[in-house]
Amino acid sequence: xxxxxxxxxxxxxxxxxxxxxxxxxxxxxxxxxxxxxxxxxxxxxxxxxxxxxxxxxxxxxxxxxxxxxxxxxxxxxxxxxxxxxxxxxxxxxxxxxxxxx
Numbered sequence: 820x821x822x823x824x825x826x827x828x829x830x831x832x833x834x835x836x837x838x839x840x841x842x843x844x845x846x847x848x849x850x851x852x853x854x855x856x857x858x859x860x861x862x863x864x865x866x867x868x869x870x871x872x873x874x875x876x877x878x879x880x881x882x883x884x885x886x887x888x889x890x891x892x893x894x895x896x897x898x899x900x901x902x903x904x905x906x907x908x909x910x911x912x913x914x915x916x917x918x919x920x
Contacts, residue, residue, distance in 0.1 A: 856885035863890045864917045866910065868898030891917070 863886050867879040876894060883892040893913060895902045903910045 873900040
């Protein structure tokens with residue numbers, strides 16, 4: 820079982836990567852992110868809401884394709900852009916399984 824501390828450390832690494840994808844004024848550098856997805860060489864969990872109107876599902880499929888075999892894509896039905904809040908139990912179980920594998 821993965822400890823809370825280990826999960827927190829992994830989460831910090833993810834947040835640092837996300838933060839590096841923004842410029843000094845806080846605006847996202849989406850082109851930079853997409854261009855770098857192929858560089859990801861570690862297991863990656865992509866979780867998406869099927870009804871996401873902010874970033875639709877085709878983007879998730881594109882991200883999965885660019886990352887390749889290291890990526891696992893899970894799409895939650897009946898969820899939008901903040902599925903971790905819409906389906907917290909399912910999301911947390913999925914995340915815990917992924918992080919402990």
